[in-house]
Amino acid sequence: MAITIIGSGAIGGVLGAYLVRAGEDIIFCDIAQDHVDKINQDGLTIEGPDETFTVKGIAFTPSQLIEKRKPLETVFLCVKAQHTEEALTPFLPHLTSTSQVVSLQNGLCERKISKLIGPERTIGCFVNFSADYLGPGKILYGGVASLYLGELDGSATARIEALKDKLQAWGPAQVTRNIWGYLWGKMSYAGLLYATALVDETMAAVVERHDLRDMLMELCSEILETADKEGITPLGFDDWEPALVYPRETRDSEKLDAQLAKLAERMAANKKTKSGIWRDLAVRKRETEVDAQLVPILEIGESHGVEMPLLSALVAAIKEIESGERKMSWQNLYELQKIYESLPRKAS
Numbered sequence: 001m002a003i004t005i006i007g008s009g010a011i012g013g014v015l016g017a018y019l020v021r022a023g024e025d026i027i028f029c030d031i032a033q034d035h036v037d038k039i040n041q042d043g044l045t046i047e048g049p050d051e052t053f054t055v056k057g058i059a060f061t062p063s064q065l066i067e068k069r070k071p072l073e074t075v076f077l078c079v080k081a082q083h084t085e086e087a088l089t090p091f092l093p094h095l096t097s098t099s100q101v102v103s104l105q106n107g108l109c110e111r112k113i114s115k116l117i118g119p120e121r122t123i124g125c126f127v128n129f130s131a132d133y134l135g136p137g138k139i140l141y142g143g144v145a146s147l148y149l150g151e152l153d154g155s156a157t158a159r160i161e162a163l164k165d166k167l168q169a170w171g172p173a174q175v176t177r178n179i180w181g182y183l184w185g186k187m188s189y190a191g192l193l194y195a196t197a198l199v200d201e202t203m204a205a206v207v208e209r210h211d212l213r214d215m216l217m218e219l220c221s222e223i224l225e226t227a228d229k230e231g232i233t234p235l236g237f238d239d240w241e242p243a244l245v246y247p248r249e250t251r252d253s254e255k256l257d258a259q260l261a262k263l264a265e266r267m268a269a270n271k272k273t274k275s276g277i278w279r280d281l282a283v284r285k286r287e288t289e290v291d292a293q294l295v296p297i298l299e300i301g302e303s304h305g306v307e308m309p310l311l312s313a314l315v316a317a318i319k320e321i322e323s324g325e326r327k328m329s330w331q332n333l334y335e336l337q338k339i340y341e342s343l344p345r346k347a348s
């Protein structure tokens with residue numbers, strides 16, 4: 001089973017490198033010509049917490065790969081959420097009736113992919129390991145964390161098992177019958193991650209702030225309430241436990257505090273201490289995935305009549321940082337805190 005990785009940056013690069021090292025047939029595809037050239041000339045280097053290694057790689061830009069007119073059987077789609085359609089569309093003529101496209105992305109990208117190619121060719125995936133693209137041919141890997149694969153309809157299939165088995169070359173990939181539970185669980189966590197990117201600090205430094213905690217949990221609750229209205233129970237992973245956050249009325253502050261302390265510890269111990277959102281804003285100076293990740297949640301929430309003052313303010317603040325109108329600062333979190341304090345339904 002040849003695997004084509006479309007978007008061979010942080011996530012695609014790490015998974016691809018481990019698979020190449022295990023002898024799998026991997027084709028890297030990336031829009032960054034310098035990255036493609038470097039992989040072809042000198043290989044792809046992964047700087048991980050335990051080891052640094054380089055694999056030889058075969059890489060193409062999308063146009064080079066399209067020219068080859070080869071059918072693509074298994075695709076790992078690892079582009080940022082906002083690039084989902086534009087990355088996949090050129091390859092539609094090269095997909096067969098049995099092709100499978102796995103979304104190794106944050107967000108509800110499986111919805112977009114299944115619109116393009118049908119749910120039967122779309123495979124859901126929840127990824128929580130961390131990585132950063134450092135430069136052409138070079139990726140920092142933060143270390144192992146959760147990765148779940150699942151059919152969108154929750155069925156158990158041989159193809160999911162086969163993919164899970166292959167991914168053992170990377171680490172403890174697992175199968176789930178509830179991929180939407182994980183994807184929404186990650187979206188609730190994404191609310192927290194985006195909030196940490198409002199300030200030029202580590203994720204742990206924000207999560208450790210007790211004075212901001214109720215506000216941050218209310219922000220995540222807006223997303224969790226939306227999931228609830230969609231009939232989905234978000235699942236927990238890697239010290240993020242949505243069930244301790246929502247429903248608001250069953251929240252046990254002591255238990256939640258203990259859990260968030262563990263989460264902060266985990267964040268501080270990772271090689272990647274700041275989020276991908278922070279990195280897009282502060283290092284890569286480019287737009288984040290906010291329009292493709294949190295804005296759709298706002299839309300879904302609004303369609304159910306969920307009030308989302310904190311999420312709306314967070315989205316606005318991130319967009320202002322993107323456009324240069326706002327700077328990263330603790331002040332941004334204090335502004336969210338003020339909104340929180342003005343809410344009638346505070347859960348403290």
Ligand SMILES: NC(=O)C1=CN([C@@H]2O[C@H](COP(=O)(O)OP(=O)(O)OC[C@H]3O[C@@H](n4cnc5c(N)ncnc54)[C@H](OP(=O)(O)O)[C@@H]3O)[C@@H](O)[C@H]2O)C=CC1
Pocket residue numbers: 006007008009010011012029030031032035062078079080081083086087088104105106107127128129130131132133276289
């Ligand atoms: N990095 C992390 O720690 C984690 C990331 N994720 C999620 O994984 C997904 C991928 O993120 P990540 O790997 O960090 O992103 P990266 O930016 O590191 O990698 C994406 C790569 O795709 C390339 N690309 C963009 N458009 C196309 C295209 N049309 N065809 C082919 N390649 C293209 C990008 O090039 P260019 O940069 O030039 O646009 C980039 O090299 C995101 O949804 C992210 O939220 C999930 C968990 C953790």
Ligand SMILES: CC(C)(CO)C(=O)C(=O)O
Pocket residue numbers: 106128129130131193272274275276277
């Ligand atoms: C923080 C992380 C790696 C998840 O743990 C992430 O999803 C991101 O950087 O956006």
